[in-house]
Amino acid sequence: MSTSSVIKALLLCAVIALSGCSTYKPTKTTDICNIFRGETDWYKAARKANKRWGTPIPLMMAIINQESSFRHNVRPDRPTFLFIPLPRRSSAYGYAQAQDPAWNDYRRDTGHWSHDRDKFGDAINFVGWYTDKSHKNLGLSKWDAPNQYLAYHEGWGGFKRGTYKKKKFLSGVAAKVKKQTATYGAQLKKCQPGLDKAVKGWWSF
Template sequence: MLKKVLIMLTLGSILSSCATYKPSNVSDLCNILSEEDWYEAALESQEEWGTPIHVQLAIMHQESKFNRTIRPEMEWFLGFIPVGRPSDAYGYAQALESTWETYVKSTGNWNAKRDEFDDAIHFIGWYTYNTHKKLGVSKWDAKKQYLAYHEGWGGYKRGTYRGKAWLLKVSDKVKVRSLDYARQYKRCRAELDDSLRGWF
């Protein structure tokens, strides 16, 4: 009986640590995916939706820096009266509640949560897949994918990003980061694959 209790406590501790895992270096893809569950989820999303891991992670980095509970900053009137947040974006992917609901209905992933990495990475995969399907944007084009992610499919089609110099600069940063992540992935892919096989 004691042995069973100890096993359950150990499993609980492992699951808890996975749920609260946060990369120590968000600029290094190898560090980000050193948690086996995260690497497995990223691979599954890439396989299902066709968007490369480095593009998905570059978008997630820009949106949340891998902070699972982040929200847009509160806006204040006169510096001390809270007037609310500019949007209801939340979680790793900073997904809007309405867009998240569309994703859930589209995929049937009814238990998906915005503050769970595996669900958030699949959301980004789903979104970028649909950006490619609706707008013809390459799944490998991190810059354009991010612009569509930020502006929405309708906004991207209308070219709303063209009048936002700050957003174009941000999308350039996402592009550069995706290229950095791609190089890093080449360096550690074999090690990540080995660790995943060892996990099973």
Template sequence: MPDKLLILLTSCALLLMMGGCASFKPNNVNDACSVLEDEDWYEAALDSQERWGTPIHVQLAIMHQESKFQQDIRPARKWYLGFIPGFRPSNAYGYAQALEGTWDAYRNSTGNHGAKRDNFDDAIDFIGWYTYHSHKNVGISKWDARAQYLAYHEGWGGYKRKTYNSKGWLLKVADKVKAQSLNYAAQYKKCQAELESNRGWF
């Protein structure tokens, strides 16, 4: 048993050195510089921005609202009588809280069939893909975090039907996403040069 434990700890230490034993977790999810501190996350965010055209701060604001950058989060389960577990309200999962059906559409559309919802690189690319199609399908500016979030939450059909107008709580959330996006944009502007200078060190 001690030998097995030593092997496990040694393996984990090696994986940590390679960044594989634990996923990066930002120290401050409200600070874009903290979120992008990890070089792999920064590269993934840049790649998504370049591929889909949606600014980094808009993508991060959506992810912040959906998961606070937690990789394995799911919608809260309903409980009955305080102790009987019920169903979850949806099958959303991961950094982007993507639904299974929408995630499958993303994978088929991009050819990224191995994409996983609990992988940051795939999740940020998914948000870029979705916002790109929100622009293409319903004409939402890629810079408009508020409208992009409404379409992200309601779907393109729901956005066209303006279903969000009957959901006061959702409009307030969309306002929060807009404010977070503006904060991220200002923060990113201040640390962008430093983030760029740190690229490629490893």
């Protein structure tokens, strides 16, 4: 390996290490260009997930925005009884609010045993995997934002049983995800060429 290749590899490792520890929080979560310009590694991760799973970047980002507002360590509130903390009602955690069973299925299916829910790149890859499974298991288009979100929220079995129909608030949330997906899509069309240019450089392999 040449000296320049070694230097590139070392720099890449340093970038990966730093990004893994990053707790970047977008200042304007409704603007996908603002999000990606603030952390271009997020754009690279989103682009990689899109290439692997085929799910549009705006849809994956809209789901994460709805689930965590791009906060890395979110968990459901822990209820209390007489000031005694009780178990959380859900194991959801991280950017994608993935629950333990689904996260374990993802790691088993992809072999990514080292992936963490509080790392953006791993979380958006999970969303891509999940929506791809929803397409295969339920026949949902990867561009069908509201139904993809309902399947994401209720699980594949719940979606088949129509559990979301008994939760009136979910129709509004699904409509919100659809609208945010469309907004992100329009925004990304304008800034994607600049983002693509920004992530290309001499360090690219």
